[in-house]
Amino acid sequence: MKELNPVLLKELRQRFRTYRSPLVVLLYLLVLGGFSLGYIYLRWRSAPAFFQPGSSKEIFTVLSMAQLGLLAFVVPGLTAGVISGERERQTLNVLLTTELTPLGIVVSKMISSCSFTALLLFATLPLYSLVFMFGGLAPLQILGVLGFFLVSMLLYAAIGVSCSTYFKRTGISTITSYGIVFFLVAGTAFLSGFIYTLYQQQAQSAMIKLQETPLIVQLLQDTNPVMVVLRILGENATFGPGREMWLPYWGTYTVTCVVISVVLILWSGWKLNPMNHNRKLFR
Amino acid sequence: MNAVEIKQLTKIYGSSYALRDFTLTIEAGRVYGLIGPNGAGKTTAMSILATLLAPDGGTAVVGGHDVIKEAAAVRRLIGYMPDFFGVYDGLKATEYLDFYAAAYRIPISKRPQLCQDLLELVNLSDKADSYVDLLSRGMKQRLAMARCLVHDPAVLILDEPASGLDPRARAEMKEVIRQLRRMNKTILISSHILPELAEMCDNIAILEQGRLVANGTVEEVTAARQGVRVLKVDVAEKLPELLEYVRHKTGVVNLDGDAGWARISFAGNKTEQGQLLREIMDQGFSVLEFAEVKGNLEDAFMAVTGEVEV
Numbered sequence: 001m002k003e004l005n006p007v008l009l010k011e012l013r014q015r016f017r018t019y020r021s022p023l024v025v026l027l028y029l030l031v032l033g034g035f036s037l038g039y040i041y042l043r044w045r046s047a048p049a050f051f052q053p054g055s056s057k058e059i060f061t062v063l064s065m066a067q068l069g070l071l072a073f074v075v076p077g078l079t080a081g082v083i084s085g086e087r088e089r090q091t092l093n094v095l096l097t098t099e100l101t102p103l104g105i106v107v108s109k110m111i112s113s114c115s116f117t118a119l120l121l122f123a124t125l126p127l128y129s130l131v132f133m134f135g136g137l138a139p140l141q142i143l144g145v146l147g148f149f150l151v152s153m154l155l156y157a158a159i160g161v162s163c164s165t166y167f168k169r170t171g172i173s174t175i176t177s178y179g180i181v182f183f184l185v186a187g188t189a190f191l192s193g194f195i196y197t198l199y200q201q202q203a204q205s206a207m208i209k210l211q212e213t214p215l216i217v218q219l220l221q222d223t224n225p226v227m228v229v230l231r232i233l234g235e236n237a238t239f240g241p242g243r244e245m246w247l248p249y250w251g252t253y254t255v256t257c258v259v260i261s262v263v264l265i266l267w268s269g270w271k272l273n274p275m276n277h278n279r280k281l282f283r
Numbered sequence: 284m285n286a287v288e289i290k291q292l293t294k295i296y297g298s299s300y301a302l303r304d305f306t307l308t309i310e311a312g313r314v315y316g317l318i319g320p321n322g323a324g325k326t327t328a329m330s331i332l333a334t335l336l337a338p339d340g341g342t343a344v345v346g347g348h349d350v351i352k353e354a355a356a357v358r359r360l361i362g363y364m365p366d367f368f369g370v371y372d373g374l375k376a377t378e379y380l381d382f383y384a385a386a387y388r389i390p391i392s393k394r395p396q397l398c399q400d401l402l403e404l405v406n407l408s409d410k411a412d413s414y415v416d417l418l419s420r421g422m423k424q425r426l427a428m429a430r431c432l433v434h435d436p437a438v439l440i441l442d443e444p445a446s447g448l449d450p451r452a453r454a455e456m457k458e459v460i461r462q463l464r465r466m467n468k469t470i471l472i473s474s475h476i477l478p479e480l481a482e483m484c485d486n487i488a489i490l491e492q493g494r495l496v497a498n499g500t501v502e503e504v505t506a507a508r509q510g511v512r513v514l515k516v517d518v519a520e521k522l523p524e525l526l527e528y529v530r531h532k533t534g535v536v537n538l539d540g541d542a543g544w545a546r547i548s549f550a551g552n553k554t555e556q557g558q559l560l561r562e563i564m565d566q567g568f569s570v571l572e573f574a575e576v577k578g579n580l581e582d583a584f585m586a587v588t589g590e591v592e593v
Contacts, residue, residue, distance in 0.1 A: 006385035014373045089369035094430070097333050097363045098386035099355070274335045275354055 007095075007105055011112035021116065028070060028120050033127055035066045057137055060128070061233050064145055067124065068152065068225055072185050075117050075153055076177035079160025081170035082109040083272065088170060096274055103269030110161050110265065117153050121146070137233075144232045144250065151257045152225050156181050158261035158268075165268040185225055192220035192227070196239040213240030222252040286311040286346060286438050286469035287332065293340035294327050294493075301327040303493040304341070309471060309486075311437070314464050316480035316501075317473040319490035325473040326366060328490070329442045332471070333363040345438055359387075362431030366442040366473075370415040370423055376407060379415045379426065380433060387434035401429040405459055421452025428459055439463060441472040445479065457483060511536060514547045514556065516563070517572035525568050532559060546576075 003009075015021050039062050083106070086092040095105060128142065160177045167173040196217045203210050213221075221227045221238055222245065230237035231249055245252060270276055287309040294302040302324045309315045317325050330336040331343050334354040342349060348356040371379065380398040389397060402408045405425035410418060415426060424444060431439055444460070445453045460483055463470060474480050480487065487504045489497040497504045518525050526540050534551035549556060560573050 003385065003391055006382050009385070010371065010374070010378075010382045013378070014371065017373050089371075090365070090367050091369045091371060093330075093333075093335055093365050094363065094368055094383075094427075095386070096335060097358050097361065098383060099358060099388055099434075100386050275337045275351060 005100075005104065005108045005111075007100060007108035008112050011109065012115070015112065015116060024074075025120060025123055028074070029123060029127070032063070032066055032070060032124055036063050036127055036130070039063075057233070060137055061230070061235065063127065064229055064233065065226070067121075067149065068185070068229055071117065071121075071149060071153055072156060072181050072225075074120065075113070075156035076160045076163075076181050077174065078116060079110065079113045079157045080164050080174040080177040082113060082161055083164040083268070084167055084170040084173050085164070087168060093274075096272070101269070102272035103266070106161060106165065106265060106268045106272060110157050113160070114153060114157050117157070118150070121149055121153070141232060141234070145229060148225075148229055148232055148250070148253070151254050154261045155184075155257040158264040162264040162268045162271075165271050184223075188220045188224040189226055192217050192224060192239055195220070200240075210240060212243040213238070215243065218243045218245060219252070222249045223256045225253075228253045284311045285309065286313075287315075287471065288344040289328070289332075289341070290343075291341035292328065292331060292338050292343055294324070294331065294336065295339050300324075300493045302331075302338070302341075305490070305493065305495055306341075307488055307495060307498065309469060311469050312467045313485045314460070314470045314472065314483055316484035316487045317471060317490060318480060318487060319473075322492075323490040324493040325490055326442055327493075329363075329365075329440050329471065329473065332357075333361060333365075333440050334358055335363075359434065360437050362434070362436035362439045364427050364431050364439070364441045364444055366446060368427055370418075370426070372414075372416045374415055375412050376402060376415055376418070376426060377411045380429060383430050384433045389434060397433065401432055404432070404462065405429045406455060419452075421448050421455065424448060424452065424456060425459060428456070432463075437469060439468050439470045439472075441470065443473055445474060453479070511548050511550045512556070513576045514549050514559075515572065515574050515576045516545045516547060516570060518545070519569040519571055521568060525563065528566055528568075529559075529563070532562070534559070544572075 004012075036059060039059055043059075083092070086095060096102065100108075156177075159180050160173075163173040163177045163180070164170070167176065195214065199214050199217070200210060217239055227237045228249060247255065285308050287307070289305060289307045292302050292305040293300065305324065305328060307315075317328065319325050327336065331338050331350060332345060334350050334357050337351060344350070345357045346360040348360065350357050371382075374382065377395075377398045380401055381394050384394045384397060385391070399408070399411070402411055405428055407422060407425055407429070410422060410426075415423065418426065428441075428444065431441075441460075445456045448456060457479060460470065460472065464483070472480070472484065481501050484501060486499060487497070487501050488495055489504065516525070522540050522545060525545055526538060529535055529538060529545065529547060534549050534555055535547055536550050537548035539546050547559075549559065551559070556575075560570070563573075564570055
């Protein structure tokens, strides 16, 4: 049987040996569970004496949004120190003189962080089942949401790892990772709305009606995680009348996340190679 | 056969040279000491050999492999111990060694015995199940030495392996290096503790401002002071004034002082030496002792590192 990558094995051993990991899982479940049950409680208070199963879709949406928020918060925090932390602990140089390749080190670190995040995701499945048992959602939608979370997690982890490779200090790496993820979650939605409004005003002043959503707006809203997850859940979270694209919105989102992640991981591997330190990537 | 061949190695940081045309050849099985003051370029040279830094000029070849073009092959051949290093929290000593053994692709079946043997070699068998972050500094240094050996490298690059250790830990580290010498490893070792290097090394290279200023066996280097004799001058008082007075005298290549005495590296014959004593006394210094001290590595180091012009 092939042995696990040594860095991955060590990371998993270190991660799950301390009390911190179960504590993080516990806190994650407490926050998400508290959020969902709190929402159910509020719904029940507004319609006392009974709970409306029909509102389960609404709860599922709220739960998914909370999950997305937590992922955007947890994943950069877990990954933004994986390489810079090695550098700060003064263990990176020794690691780089072994037979492990820089890319192998980056990928192992990333898999380790993602596996922990995946554990967080799967640990919340009982919460989803709480909602799912009331009906209101197709199994495909639930699978779609799960896939969406996994793809988003990959992108956020790649952003964290590449910042950690580029910046020497974990503090700066963490802040930058959060900044980029915040832009992806909120910034792209804001830009999408802003640009669409500009187009709309221009169209109104020219006394015409927009026949289709401008390409840039469509791209921005197809890559905004909040708008994408809402659309997976059947909400109409778009600006404009829509536009024919090469891929469905979830395809655009998946391809964008995967391509950016792969590029960031390859770049991190290149950047981590000490022999590339005094070579410029572009000249 | 040469284990390490360095030719005109140059490394520039900004506008200053960390290494300038550094050339050195190390025969297989030799223990080579690299000496130099802080900032002389020792760590830079070792980092280049360890494939952690790309040079700006020149070549470095380890075991017949170029450090830039065949970095992976070089990594298989070397065991590198940096001057500062950390250990992983939450790993036991055996797990720590096992991790590096796996990183060097040692088969899983061979690792338990290998870890046990290495811990025995560095006298840490009783700490096999201790967490590495809880070990003392001396133990961590020895464990790091064991880590260097997991893949049985032919060449060891040890950057200040005994720095910051108490005398007992230093003695233990020295013993480990002696054992490695008996195992016929090629060792490049840097240290500030010069007498210890003289004891351990076959050859010595002295670096100053990135340049090689002396190279050879310990005897050759100490003898190669070429007329530079080290004079110990005891004065009853006014040592700072004496140092200031002597500093600009002809033939003085280096000097330092401690409580009540000055050590002068003087390039001159016996007559000129007598003339220097007369001039010192004429200035009113009360000289209690004026004697040539027996040359050792430290004196050679002090003498040669004073000769480099910026």
